[in-house]
Amino acid sequence: MEKKEARILVPVDFSEQSKEGIYQAIQIANETGARIYLLHVIRINLPPWNFMDDKERENQILSIEQALVKEAEELSQDTPPEFSTIVVEGKLCDTILDQAAQIDAELIVMGTSTAENIKKKIIGSNALRVATEADIPVVTVKNGCASKNLDKIILPLDLTKETREKVTDAVHLAKRFHSKIYAVSFSSTRDDGVVGHLKGQLRQVSDFVEKAGIEIETDFRFYDGNRRKKFLEYVQDKDADLVIITTHQQPEIVRFFMGSFAKEVVHSAPVPVLSIVPKGTFKVLTSMPGTD
Known part of the structure; x- marks a missing residue:
């Protein structure tokens, strides 16, 4: 029987916090052989998406996918893990949980805010909600706190x-x-x-x-x-x-x-x-x- 591919889902909004999440996922993937799925959630009913036609949206999504891979590759060292990209519309937390189920992820890795900035950074509360509602393990990591090794x-x-x-x-x-x-x-x-x-x-x-x-x-x-x-x-x-x-x-x-x-x-x-x-x-x- 063919061995099932291990999968890690990483929400990315191109902030410093989400970059930290990508880096941490890479360290885990390098040890486990997992494929990393980079998820970016868009709100088509909000600017600038609601001003674009279908072709413009298609081009923008392609640009986001390329940017996701570029950011991940820049954070990789030596041989980078395998990456896939997901760009979908939806509410952030609900979409993260839904996509984790759809790809049968074994782990979610999310960047989050420091305690000092938690009132200013919505990703902090989002990461906490995902950690409490996901039915798979969730790694939360603050900016500057990622671990290269898990010794x-x-x-x-x-x-x-x-x-x-x-x-x-x-x-x-x-x-x-x-x-x-x-x-x-x-x-x-x-x-x-x-x-x-x-x-x-x-x-x-x-x-x-x-x-x-x-x-x-x-x-x-x-x-x-x-x-x-x-x-x-x-x-x-x-x-x-x-x-x-x-x-x-x-x-x-x-x-x-x-x-x-x-x-x-x-x-x-x-x-x-x-x-x-x-x-x-x-x-x-x-x-x-x-x-x-």
């Missing part, structure tokens, strides 16, 4: 039922990129029951990851007041390349997520953030030996 993966753990799936995905990713996993739990309480469960989980995760042949370091830390600040300090202290978090699709949980620690990590982490919806693993990596 160090940060895995924050809690007591939710999705933790085991997140660990499995981290193992898949670490095998592909020969990464070391840093699993960390934070607690604002010193309750013996809670602390005992968290530390016990860390031991179980460590055993599971080591049996998979992946190097792992675990850490448990208390925090007072600002969990995000403590976590970001940990990320910087470890000189990390990627953070993995879990998102949810249920409406009531999405509302919680949008104002939660996870949202703050997406907006503030100085490295790319891989958001995983808790169902199924990182499909682009499931063909690797030892991950079945």
Whole structure:
């Protein structure tokens, strides 16, 4: 049976943020052999599109396709990955999710804004919406924060039922990129029951990851007041390349997520953030030996 082509979807609006997304996708594609699909969404009912006739629109779309490939090739080094282009009309987030399904993408990579600029840059909220609604993993990366290598993966753990799936995905990713996993739990309480469960989980995760042949370091830390600040300090202290978090699709949980620690990590982490919806693993990596 012919092996299925791995596919990464990258929304591009020719901003510095989306350029960062292209660069990050290239680094992943160089390791996974995936084809990158560059998506540009247009609004034909808005200027200048609504002033063009059919021929002018056709020529403009061709120019955009050429510009997409040129920008991607300029960001590539050595042997560039395979690129395809998609230029379609629609609403940005809905179109991204729809196109991801149409091409059967395994991953979406999106540039996003810094926390300081989030009120000025709409792509920040769009990236967050895609991360919470997509049924495949989504990598969000801020300008200047792309990782050339994924040597160090940060895995924050809690007591939710999705933790085991997140660990499995981290193992898949670490095998592909020969990464070391840093699993960390934070607690604002010193309750013996809670602390005992968290530390016990860390031991179980460590055993599971080591049996998979992946190097792992675990850490448990208390925090007072600002969990995000403590976590970001940990990320910087470890000189990390990627953070993995879990998102949810249920409406009531999405509302919680949008104002939660996870949202703050997406907006503030100085490295790319891989958001995983808790169902199924990182499909682009499931063909690797030892991950079945």
